[in-house]
Every structure is written in structure tokens, then in C-alpha cells.
Amino acid sequence: MGGTFDPVHHGHLVAASEVAARFDLDEVVFVPTGQPTFKLDQDVTAAEHRYLMTVIATASNPRFTVSRVDVDRSGVTYTVDTLRDLKTARPDAELLFITGADAIAQILTWKDADELFSMAQFVAVTRPGHALSVDGLPGDRVHVLEVPALAISSTDVRARAHAGQPVWYLVPDGVVQYIAKHRLYRGQS
Ligand code: ATP
């Protein structure tokens, strides 16, 4: 499951858990992006913070792991590179790339889009407020899954932290504490 995870929240975790159950996955690898392609104009929190929050959030689930492939690769993160690196680390694995309704809509604009579909299947999870458009995507490689609607976004969590409002129960407890400890999101509006 790829994402900026700035910060990781319960919407991500529920989506991952649902996909894991439905597709009977052995493992869900959370892959925090390095420099996100679609957020080049935004201030994104340092990769190490986003990586560590994702580790904290997933630590208690034996099937959830976190990969550093994107945070350790320099430059902009492209999903084709993510999939290549994961495939190298797990040559025998069948890969499913989990992503949200908003991201799948952009998939055809991703680098090496044709190659992507040969490297992995794609699971698009529904997300409140985002219509899911899979028109024009190969139906045998792209699956759509409805997950229980959690109207949580990292944008909202950051805005709350910035305004001094509580983020308890939107993100895992350890992530609440990590945000406070490192005073994340205080300087952004
Ligand atoms: P931001 O608001 O900064 O864009 P985000 O909440 O969208 O953050 P991302 O890290 O961009 O989080 O999300 C990673 C993936 O998880 C995306 O494909 C996104 O669609 C999906 N996702 C995020 N929040 C939810 C949610 N509440 N329910 C289902 N999917 C979600």
C-alpha cells in the first residue's frame, strides 16, 4: 500500500485490513513515498518521520510491515520503481498495489502505466467524497473494493494538529504521541 502517510491514519489501516481479508493476503507492505509526484508543490514532512509513524501504526499487526524502498531512493517517487524494488526483494511474490479512489483516477498518467499492469494487480479502495472512475483501466488487473467509510484524511489531521485540536482516535495512539513529541504540523497552515 503506497501513500504519503503524512501522517498515517485509521482510514489507511482499515483499507489495508479490508483488502488483506478480501484478497487473503499474506502481508501488507506499507510504502511511504519519498518525494510524492503529485505533491511537488506542497510541504511534505520529512520522510523519516512519515516512515517512523507508519512503523508505529502498523507494529501490532503481524501481517503489516513497512518498506523503506521509496524513502531510501532519491528523487521523485514513481510507482513503477516501487514495484520493481519490491519485486527484487520478494521475487516469488504476487503483488497487489493498494491505492485509493483518488489515486487510481490518475493511474493512466503515471510513469510507464502499461508496464505497471504487468507487474502488479491494482486494488482501488473507495473513499468518502471521491468518485471512483476505473473507465479505461484493464478490468482483469484493477479491482475495486468498498471499505467502511472513514472520512479521515491526513490533510484534516494536519490542520487539526496545527490548530491545536485533538487528533485522538483519528490516528493510532502512538502516532498522536509521536506528533506531539516532535511538534509536527505546528508550522504549517
Ligand atoms: P492527504 O490528505 O495529505 O492527501 P491522505 O489522507 O489522502 O493524505 P495519502 O497518504 O495521500 O493520505 O493516502 C494514501 C492512499 O490511501 C491514497 O490512495 C488514498 O486515497 C487512500 N486513503 C486515504 N484516506 C483514506 C480513507 N479515509 N479511506 C480510504 N482510503 C483512503
Ligand code: MG
Ligand atoms: Mg491523498
